[in-house]
Amino acid sequence: MDAIVLLREDHKTVEKLFKEFEKAGDEAYGEKRRIVERVIEELTVHAVIEEEVFYPAAREAAPDTEDHVLESVEEHHVVVWMLSELAGMDPEDERFDAKMTVLMENVRHHVEEEEKDWFPEVRKAMGRNRLLEIGERLEQAKQTATRDPLKVPSAQK
Ligand SMILES: [Fe+2]
Numbered sequence: 001m002d003a004i005v006l007l008r009e010d011h012k013t014v015e016k017l018f019k020e021f022e023k024a025g026d027e028a029y030g031e032k033r034r035i036v037e038r039v040i041e042e043l044t045v046h047a048v049i050e051e052e053v054f055y056p057a058a059r060e061a062a063p064d065t066e067d068h069v070l071e072s073v074e075e076h077h078v079v080v081w082m083l084s085e086l087a088g089m090d091p092e093d094e095r096f097d098a099k100m101t102v103l104m105e106n107v108r109h110h111v112e113e114e115e116k117d118w119f120p121e122v123r124k125a126m127g128r129n130r131l132l133e134i135g136e137r138l139e140q141a142k143q144t145a146t147r148d149p150l151k152v153p154s155a156q157k
């Protein structure tokens with residue numbers, strides 16, 4: 001699969017979970033806990049494969065977008081720390097919904113920047129064959145990626 005198509009699919013999966021969370025009732029604690037578990041897994045794996053495979057390849061293909069990549073890593077840093085906090089949090093905690101809301105704002109902003117400005121530039125610079133090759137590496141990296149947000153490379157520093 002084309003690398004950018006694969007990453008967009010991941011973004012869609014996460015957005016669907018966000019919508020489910022927003023629809024869940026205030027006191028649907030069990031449901032919200034389950035949704036958050038899936039958000040943690042999806043976003044952790046997604047951050048790992050972007051940081052280990054896609055970001056370095058994109059940076060090499062489109063060096064002009066280096067600042068964007070570096071800012072993206074800092075945004076991942078914030079997101080994975082929030083995920084690690086949500087992992088251990090009781091959904092009845094008064095900060096749980098607020099933390100999820102801020103996480104969703106951060107992720108939506110990050111995804112919009114990736115998709116609107118950056119992906120088109122990377123697509124142009126990489127070309128179809130390279131995108132397919134990177135897509136295959138992304139799929140492989142998904143199999144072995146950590147599910148622990150604090151083991152994502154950007155969690156450090
Ligand atoms: Fe990202």
Ligand SMILES: [Fe+2]
Pocket residue numbers: 007011046050111114
């Ligand atoms: Fe992404």
